[in-house]
Amino acid sequence: MLFSLIFKATQVSLTKKKSMTQTAFITGATSGIGKATAALFAKNQIRLILCGRRKERLKALEEELGKLTDVMTLQFDVSNKDEVFSAINSLPENFSNIDILINNAGNAHGLSTIQEGDIDDWDAMLDINVKGLLYVSKAIIPKMTEKNSGFIVNIGSIAGKEVYPNGNVYCASKHAVNALNKAMRIDLNKHNIRVSAIHPGAVETEFSDVRFKGDTEKAKTVYSGYSALQAEDIADIIHFVISRPYHVNIEDLVVYPTAQATATIIKKEG
Numbered sequence: 406m407l408f409s410l411i412f413k414a415t416q417v418s419l420t421k422k423k424s425m426t427q428t429a430f431i432t433g434a435t436s437g438i439g440k441a442t443a444a445l446f447a448k449n450q451i452r453l454i455l456c457g458r459r460k461e462r463l464k465a466l467e468e469e470l471g472k473l474t475d476v477m478t479l480q481f482d483v484s485n486k487d488e489v490f491s492a493i494n495s496l497p498e499n500f501s502n503i504d505i506l507i508n509n510a511g512n513a514h515g516l517s518t519i520q521e522g523d524i525d526d527w528d529a530m531l532d533i534n535v536k537g538l539l540y541v542s543k544a545i546i547p548k549m550t551e552k553n554s555g556f557i558v559n560i561g562s563i564a565g566k567e568v569y570p571n572g573n574v575y576c577a578s579k580h581a582v583n584a585l586n587k588a589m590r591i592d593l594n595k596h597n598i599r600v601s602a603i604h605p606g607a608v609e610t611e612f613s614d615v616r617f618k619g620d621t622e623k624a625k626t627v628y629s630g631y632s633a634l635q636a637e638d639i640a641d642i643i644h645f646v647i648s649r650p651y652h653v654n655i656e657d658l659v660v661y662p663t664a665q666a667t668a669t670i671i672k673k674e675g
């Protein structure tokens with residue numbers, strides 16, 4: 406009996422130690438998919454580097470998730486390359502060995518025809534969703550190629566697989582993420598680095614609040630009348646993807662709410 410208890414305790418502590426050696430870097434961790442992923446990773450004892458621009462939220466996450474795992478936060482704008490490199494280069498030794506990068510930060514800004522589109526919105530989407538992902542990847546990949554291991558998960562969208570009315574530049578930015586995911590897979594193959602993309606349909610987060618510039622009533626209509634995906638659903642999938650044995654690499658996953666067939670076909674009640 407005593408032997409079996411000691412054996413079980415050793416097993417638990419070995420399992421914990423094994424997963425505690427993994428460190429994940431999550432961009433856009435202050436809200437939605439990134440925040441839910443951080444919470445799930447913390448429950449699984451993955452060490453966390455959490456990023457975003459909103460300092461108070463980062464502080465709250467550090468306090469909350471710090472009870473479960475080691476957490477460090479970095480406040481920077483992914484579209485500002487100086488901020489990206491100085492934040493990542495400032496990581497202390499015990500957080501510099503990054504195993505998993507979740508390239509999640511991003512948003513849609515506006516929803517209008519190409520002829521009526523706002524150039525500032527276009528800049529924001531291309532700078533954040535595309536160039537931001539590139540800057541963060543460029544700063545972290547050398548740490549992975551050096552040790553010939555690592556995992557990069559790029560959060561795309563169904564907007565990277567199809568184009569819908571008024572989605573123009575957001576769709577272009579997510580098509581770029583889709584292409585970069587494929588490109589990373591090719592270029593990083595020789596370094597044994599796993600690369601995956603997850604392309605969600607409608608997920609009920611702050612996404613539409615941002616798209617409609619704080620018009621929360623309009624944002625709510627995007628998710629009303631059906632069961633939209635929740636951030637936790639995507640976090641679950643991300644965790645599944647990163648927890649496969651090392652020889653397994655899921656390239657690309659497209660996930661919709663059951664009620665959604667395409668970007669524009671959603672079966673709503675009422």
Ligand code: NDP
Nearest residue numbers: 433435436437438457458459482483511562608610611612
């Ligand atoms: P949220 O608006 O809830 O979260 C967006 C996150 O990105 C926030 O943490 C925000 O943090 C961060 N972020 C935005 N801009 C910047 C920036 N310039 N620098 C640093 N961080 C930034 O949306 P979601 O969780 O839904 O979105 C996450 C990802 O999922 C995005 O790439 C989005 O395109 C994608 N996606 C979302 C879908 C949906 O329906 N919700 C569907 C398909 C894909 P902060 O403001 O603190 O900087």
Ligand code: 8X3
Nearest residue numbers: 562563564606607668
């Ligand atoms: C978010 C989903 O359909 O608004 O990427 O583009 S959609």
